[in-house]
Amino acid sequence: xxxxxxxxxxxxxxxxxxxxxYLFVPKGPHQTTIRTAIxxxxxxxxxxxxxxxxxxxxxxxxxxxxxxxxxxx
Amino acid sequence: xxxxxPTLFRSEQMSLxxxxxPTEVAHDTVAELGELGNVQFKDLNPxxxxxxxxxVGEIRRTEEMARRVRFFESQIQKEKDxxxxxxxxxxxxxxxVGPSAAHNIDELDVTLAEHETRLxxxxxxxxxxxxxxxxxxxxRHVLRETAVFFEKAETQQxxxxxxxxxxxxPLLQHDDREQQYLSTVQFDLEFVAGTIDRTRIxxxxxxxxxxxxxxxxxxxxxxTEPFVDPATGTETRKNVFIIFAHGDALLAKIRKVAExxxxxxxxxxxxxxxxxxxxxEVTARLEDLESVLYNTGVNRRSELxxxxxxxxxxxxxVRKEKAIYETMNLFNYDVRRKTLVAEGWVPTRDLVMIHxxxxxxxxxxxxxxxxxxxxLDTNKTPPTFTRTNKFTEGFQTIMDAYGxxxxxEVNPGLFAIVTFPFLFAVMFGDIGHGLIIFFAALYMIFQExxxxxxxxxxxxxxxxxxxxxxxxxxxxxxxxxxxxNDIFSKSLHIWHSGWDFPEPESNGVSYAVSNGHMxxxxxxxxxxxxxxGLVFTNSYKMKMSIVxxxxxxxxxxxxxxxxxxxxxxxxxxxxxxxxxxIFLQSIFGYLVVCILYKWSIDWSTRDTEPPSLxxxxxxxILSPGKVDATAxxxxxxxxxxxxxxxxxxxxxxxxxCMKPYFQWKEMQTIQGQxxxxxxxxxxxxxxxxxxxxxxxxxGNGRLIAEEMEEEHEHxxxxxxxxxQIIHTIEFCLGCISHTAxxxxxxxxxxAHAQLSEVLWSMTIEKFLGLSGIFGTIALVxxxxxxxxxxxxxxxxxxxxxAFLHALRLHWVEANSKHxxxxxxxxxxxxxxxxDEKE
Numbered sequence: 001x002x003x004x005x006x007x008x009x010x011x012x013x014x015x016x017x018x019x020x021x022y023l024f025v026p027k028g029p030h031q032t033t034i035r036t037a038i039x040x041x042x043x044x045x046x047x048x049x050x051x052x053x054x055x056x057x058x059x060x061x062x063x064x065x066x067x068x069x070x071x072x073x
Numbered sequence: 074x075x076x077x078x079p080t081l082f083r084s085e086q087m088s089l090x091x092x093x094x095p096t097e098v099a100h101d102t103v104a105e106l107g108e109l110g111n112v113q114f115k116d117l118n119p120x121x122x123x124x125x126x127x128x129v130g131e132i133r134r135t136e137e138m139a140r141r142v143r144f145f146e147s148q149i150q151k152e153k154d155x156x157x158x159x160x161x162x163x164x165x166x167x168x169x170v171g172p173s174a175a176h177n178i179d180e181l182d183v184t185l186a187e188h189e190t191r192l193x194x195x196x197x198x199x200x201x202x203x204x205x206x207x208x209x210x211x212x213r214h215v216l217r218e219t220a221v222f223f224e225k226a227e228t229q230q231x232x233x234x235x236x237x238x239x240x241x242x243p244l245l246q247h248d249d250r251e252q253q254y255l256s257t258v259q260f261d262l263e264f265v266a267g268t269i270d271r272t273r274i275x276x277x278x279x280x281x282x283x284x285x286x287x288x289x290x291x292x293x294x295x296x297t298e299p300f301v302d303p304a305t306g307t308e309t310r311k312n313v314f315i316i317f318a319h320g321d322a323l324l325a326k327i328r329k330v331a332e333x334x335x336x337x338x339x340x341x342x343x344x345x346x347x348x349x350x351x352x353x354e355v356t357a358r359l360e361d362l363e364s365v366l367y368n369t370g371v372n373r374r375s376e377l378x379x380x381x382x383x384x385x386x387x388x389x390x391v392r393k394e395k396a397i398y399e400t401m402n403l404f405n406y407d408v409r410r411k412t413l414v415a416e417g418w419v420p421t422r423d424l425v426m427i428h429x430x431x432x433x434x435x436x437x438x439x440x441x442x443x444x445x446x447x448x449l450d451t452n453k454t455p456p457t458f459t460r461t462n463k464f465t466e467g468f469q470t471i472m473d474a475y476g477x478x479x480x481x482e483v484n485p486g487l488f489a490i491v492t493f494p495f496l497f498a499v500m501f502g503d504i505g506h507g508l509i510i511f512f513a514a515l516y517m518i519f520q521e522x523x524x525x526x527x528x529x530x531x532x533x534x535x536x537x538x539x540x541x542x543x544x545x546x547x548x549x550x551x552x553x554x555x556x557x558n559d560i561f562s563k564s565l566h567i568w569h570s571g572w573d574f575p576e577p578e579s580n581g582v583s584y585a586v587s588n589g590h591m592x593x594x595x596x597x598x599x600x601x602x603x604x605x606g607l608v609f610t611n612s613y614k615m616k617m618s619i620v621x622x623x624x625x626x627x628x629x630x631x632x633x634x635x636x637x638x639x640x641x642x643x644x645x646x647x648x649x650x651x652x653x654x655i656f657l658q659s660i661f662g663y664l665v666v667c668i669l670y671k672w673s674i675d676w677s678t679r680d681t682e683p684p685s686l687x688x689x690x691x692x693x694i695l696s697p698g699k700v701d702a703t704a705x706x707x708x709x710x711x712x713x714x715x716x717x718x719x720x721x722x723x724x725x726x727x728x729x730c731m732k733p734y735f736q737w738k739e740m741q742t743i744q745g746q747x748x749x750x751x752x753x754x755x756x757x758x759x760x761x762x763x764x765x766x767x768x769x770x771x772g773n774g775r776l777i778a779e780e781m782e783e784e785h786e787h788x789x790x791x792x793x794x795x796x797q798i799i800h801t802i803e804f805c806l807g808c809i810s811h812t813a814x815x816x817x818x819x820x821x822x823x824a825h826a827q828l829s830e831v832l833w834s835m836t837i838e839k840f841l842g843l844s845g846i847f848g849t850i851a852l853v854x855x856x857x858x859x860x861x862x863x864x865x866x867x868x869x870x871x872x873x874x875a876f877l878h879a880l881r882l883h884w885v886e887a888n889s890k891h892x893x894x895x896x897x898x899x900x901x902x903x904x905x906x907x908d909e910k911e
Contacts, residue, residue, distance in 0.1 A: 004673050006593075032080035033465060033487065040491035045552060048499070049594070051620055052556050054672040055613040056571070056597060060683055063572055063603035064584040 004057070007050055014046040079460055081469070081487040083639075084478055084896070085420045087455035090427070092415040093445040094404070098438050099413050101170040103397045103902070105434035110903030111427060112417040113456060117405040126402040134182065135395045141185040142387050145380050148192060156377045161385040162526065169390055171437045181390065188380055195373045202366045207300055208337070209359045211268045211311065214296045215339045216352045218313040219266050222292050223345065264317045265327045269336035271295065271310040277334050281316065284326055290317040315341075392907050400902050416449070418899065420458055455480050458899035463521075465490065467542045475884040476894025481639065483632045485892060489883055492625065494545035496882055499621065500821035500875040501546070502553030503829060505561040509868050511547025514540050546876075556595045557610075557822070561863070562829040564601035568592055572599035610826075614819040616668045622815025622886070623661045626808075629890035630654055636891065648732035652724035653804055653890075659717040659724075661812050664690055667706060681705060693718060728801040733794050740790070803889070811886040817878050825871050832862055 021038035025031050079085045090112075094102050106112050118126065149156045168177055269277055274293055281289055293314035300309050314336070316327050331338055342348050404413040419427055424446075431444045457477050461469045469486040471493070478484050501507070517524070517540040529537055536543070558564045571592050572585035585599055592598070596613070600606040630653060637645045667686055676683045684704040692699070693714045700711040836859045840852045888894070900906075 027078075029078045030462075031078065032082055033490065036081075036487055037491050040488060040495075044491065044495045047621065047624065048553065048556050048617070051617045052595060052613070053591075053593075054669060055616065056592065057672055058675045058677070059609065060676060061605060061609060062585050062587070063599050063605060063609070064582050065574060065577075065603050066582045 004054075007053060010046065010049070014042050018042050079420075079422055081459060081461075081465060081484055082635075083481045083484060084457040084459050085422065086481070087418050087458060087899070088421045088424065089449045089451045089453070089455070090417055090419050090424075091447050091449050092417065092431075093407075093410065093447075094413045094415060095440070095442045095444065096411075096413055097440050098435055098442060098444060099401055099404070100174070100397060101438040102431060102434040102444055103400050104170045104393065105430045105437070106427070107393065107396060107400070107902045107904045109426060109430050110901050110905055111423045112419050113899055113901045114400055114403050114415055114417040116403045117414065117416060118403065123402075127406065128398045128401050131398045132395065132402070135391055135398060138182055138185050138387075139391045139395060141189045142384065142391055144189060145192070145377075145384055146388075148196075149377055149381055149384070152374070152377065154374075156374070156381045158381045158384050159386075160526065161389055164383070164386040167386055167390045169393065170434070172439045178390075178394065181387065185387065188376070192373070192376060192380075195369060195376065199366065199369050199373065202362060202369060206359065206362045206366060209355055209362060210300070211296075211337060212339050213352065213355045213359065214311075215266050215268060215313050215341065216348055216355060218294050218296075219315050219341050220345070220348060220352075221294075222315050223343070223348070263319065263324055264315055264341070265324060265331065265338060266313070266315040266341040267331060267336045267338035268296070268311045268313055269331070269334060271312050273334055273336075274312050274314065277314070277330070277336065280330055280334070281327065284330055285318065285323055288318060288323060289327070291315070393904050396902065396904065396907055418456055420460075420899075454896070456899035457481075457896035459484060459486065464541045467539045468493065470538075471542070471880060472883065473898070475888060476892070477896040477898045479893040479896045482636050482893055482896075483891065485629075485632070485883065485888060488628075488632075490545070492887075493879055493883060494542065494549045496621075496625075496818065497546045497875050497879040498549035498553040499617075499818045500878060501550045501825060501872065502557040502822055503559045503561065503825065503867075504551050504554030504565075506825075506829075506863070506868050506872075507547050507550025507552075507554050509547075509864060510543055510872060511551065514544035514547055518544065546872075557826070558596040558598055558601065559826055559829070562826070562833045564596075564598035566598045568594065570599045571597050574599070611819070611823065614822055615816060616672075618815045618818040619661075619812065620665050620668060621818065622812055623657070623665045625815070625882070625887060626811060626890055627654070627657060627662070629887040630657060632891040636893075644732060644735050648735065649728065649800075652727040652731075656721050656724040656728075656805065657808055659721040660690075660694075661808065663714075663717050671706060725801065725805060728804065729797060733790070733797050736793050737790060807889060811889075814886055815882065817882070821871075821875055821878060825867070825875070828871065829863075829867055832859060832867070836862070 018039045021042065022035055025034045025038070092102075123129075149158065167181065168174060278291060278293075281291065291314060293312045296311050296313060300311060301307070302309065316331075318324055318327055328338060342351060401413070404415045406412075407414045428446060431446065435441070435443045457480050459469055459478075465486070468490045469484075472484075472486040472489050498507070517537055521540075524537055554560060555565075569590045569592070571587060571590045573588045574583045574585050577583040582604075585603070596610070600609050603609075630650070633650050633653075634646065637643070637650065664686065667689065671683060671686060674683075681703055684706055689704075689706065697718050698711050698715045700714070705711075836855050837852075840848070840855045843849075843851060
């Protein structure tokens with residue numbers, strides 16, 4: 001199940017969103033600021049997601065617990 | 074860029090304008106421009122002593138007014154009951170421009186002087202009256218206490234003689250009365266009565282004993298209420314004493330000793346009737362004085378209230394006037410044209426506004442002569458001006474704190490709007506903590522209008538100034554918290570986890586089994602609470618730090634390109650940018666690619682063991698070309714690594730030599746041409762600004778001198794070489810150290826997560842199991858403690874720490890790749906900013 005395809009797929013989506021962000025921000029005194037902010041946000045959030053996803057794709061170690069069950073909400 | 078609108082990408086284009094202002098309009102024009110806040114005036118009289126400038130008289134007058142206003146302010150602040158100062162936005166403005174301006178200012182001067190004299194008078198009389206009150210109170214005490222002594226003394230059988238004390242205290246005018254009763258009253262001993270500080274009474278006694286050889290009888294009692302000094306507010310405690318002695322000489326000695334010890338002597342009559350008369354008189358005078366004192370106090374307070382109504386207005390006017398005259402001192406008086414000449418930097422976009430302001434000023438002042446504006450050509454570096462709004466201001470300020478951008482270079486503040494909160498969030502990632510700071514920032518933003526008017530104290534003011542930064546920090550922290558799957562040290566279990574935990578084996582350990590799912594968004598919650606959870610998280614976060622770091626540095630490096638293109642430095646692109654990029658990518662870019670590649674392979678299907686990337690990188694450099702087949706990441710690795718290493722090594726001499734070589738060649742060609750003439754070097758005539766007012770010939774002479782200086786700089790080839798050596802070494806070593814520096818992203822997020830976990834497990838976890846009413850109350854208290862520790866330690870302290878580290882990453886690691894930061898800030902004459910300076 002775990003493969004690299006979602007990474008590439010989401011990358012395509014993010015690139016598309018960045019292009020939209022670049023093209024569809026209206027002209028005005030803040031156009032550059034808004035464009036830069038949108039594109040950088042999309043890029044950095046994607047990067048972080050991509051790294052987190054890929055780190056867990058084929059993990060080299062498996063988790064183990066010595067007590068019964070862990071704490072989770 | 075941005076012909077239509079200025080952007081944050083670069084600082085704005087500035088023009089040097091020359092203003093020709095007729096003297097009548099000068100004051101109003103400067104006032105108008107100050108309100109606008111768009112012109113930075115140059116000092117056209119740099120050689121003139123401040124005391125010799127033209128408007129020294131006016132400045133002196135405004136200084137005097139300012140001193141008076143400061144005096145009022147200090148008087149108001151000293152009042153115990155707060156005197157309300159009507160805030161500036163609530164006061165009617167004082168008209169300082171236009172035909173009535175001079176009259177208004179004169180009136181203000183007179184009013185201020187009047188208020189000052191009145192206030193000073195009242196202060197003085199209040200002080201005098203307080204002193205007299207104090208003395209009368211002391212006298213009253215002395216009278217009361219000595220009455221007791223005398224009653225005791227009247228039981229004596231010996232002769233009574235009169236006493237004539239000279240009044241050492243000027244208030245009690247008993248001389249005439251004493252003369253009358255001189256013959257009639259007989260008394261036993263003569264005496265001296267008065268008050269003295271409680272601390273000195275024992276010394277006093279001892280000294281008297283020694284001086285008079287015991288021939289005295291002294292009695293003293295405490296005065297219970299302390300005396301408060303009106304000026305300083307210190308309390309002193311005094312005692313009443315009365316000393317009986319025989320003979321003039323002894324009495325004289327007693328008086329001398331008393332005066333030397335700081336006692337106050339009061340004339341007390343021997344006659345009981347006269348004493349009660351004096352007591353009544355003293356009490357009556359005390360009442361009178363107290364009512365006068367009260368009235369003075371009331372008058373003073375009403376005066377201060379009246380002043381308080383206008384104080385903000387006056388402060389504003391005085392400040393503006395001073396600024397206007399100081400600015401006018403920077404102008405030059407042109408004798409030929411009989412006007413004042415001013416030069417100033419103006420953002421090119423705002424020229425229309427300036428024109429309109431000048432016209433408006435002329436209308437206000439009632440004259441018909443409009444100041445003339447003309448643009449000057451110059452090769453001086455303009456100031457750096459970035460137009461910010463309340464949102465971008467904070468980000469721009471934190472980047473400016475490192476250094477002001479060179480005129481029109483790429484502004485890192487624009488990118489910091491997102492990269493700074495993002496890098497902060499990588500170190501702070503926790504949904505709960507992120508929400509806390511997000512709501513804190515939201516609260517500050519809602520209170521914006523109110524808080525902007527108040528005087529916030531330093532620390533709160535800093536947080537308020539950065540409220541938008543904190544808002545974004547909170548938003549990104551929630552996102553990274555989602556990625557790390559951490560909310561107050563717990564994990565969210567939103568999607569299907571990829572691991573199942575079976576029953577534990579014989580040694581009590583339960584090894585998870587992969588169930589084929591992939592946790593789509595964030596770290597799998599199975600790792601939370603696992604014994605080896607940290608092993609996984611550390612590896613993940615460390616690699617993430619390196620990847621993010623290299624990408625951030627590459628991005629910063631690319632920002633060099635627009636600078637080189639704009640300032641027409643193609644040599645820099647080939648000699649600096651390209652080798653730097655190749656060097657960075659061939660080693661660290663390669664590392665990033667390897668990290669991502671290693672993650673993307675399913676190692677269970679491969680024969681080889683997954684190699685350690687760290688060892689791989691070290692081996693790449695120390696033993697290039699030799700890659701063990703059992704430890705290889707991909708086939709052909711050895712060859713590719715050698716190529717990359719060679720590329721990197723080639724870049725070093727490339728960076729070292731190319732630019733100096735080309736600059737040397739350029740210098741040779743210029744020398745070959747010789748000094749062809751003035752102005753030919755850069756093509757086209759240029760007018761040096763300082764000479765705009767002087768005669769043409771002198772101007773030319775200056776020009777030549779300037780050119781020669783520039784040539785001399787270039788002749789110093791060794792400087793160029795040294796500069797390039799430093800630049801190269803800095804970059805290459807910096808690459809390695811900065812990449813490692815990004816590991817702080819891992820370190821801080823680890824510390825944050827661990828701290829959060831420890832706090833939970835040490836507090837709430839221990840109290841969760843308790844039952845009953847006692848248990849519930851204890852749990853509630855612990856929750857309160859946990860929450861306050863979360864806010865203060867985890868949010869504020871850790872937040873400040875992560876803020877600082879994220880800032881350092883921007884300042885050092887990112888800025889060193891492209892930032893020159895040699896500009897100076899645009900500081901226009903702005904009345905609004907005068908406020909902030911104070």
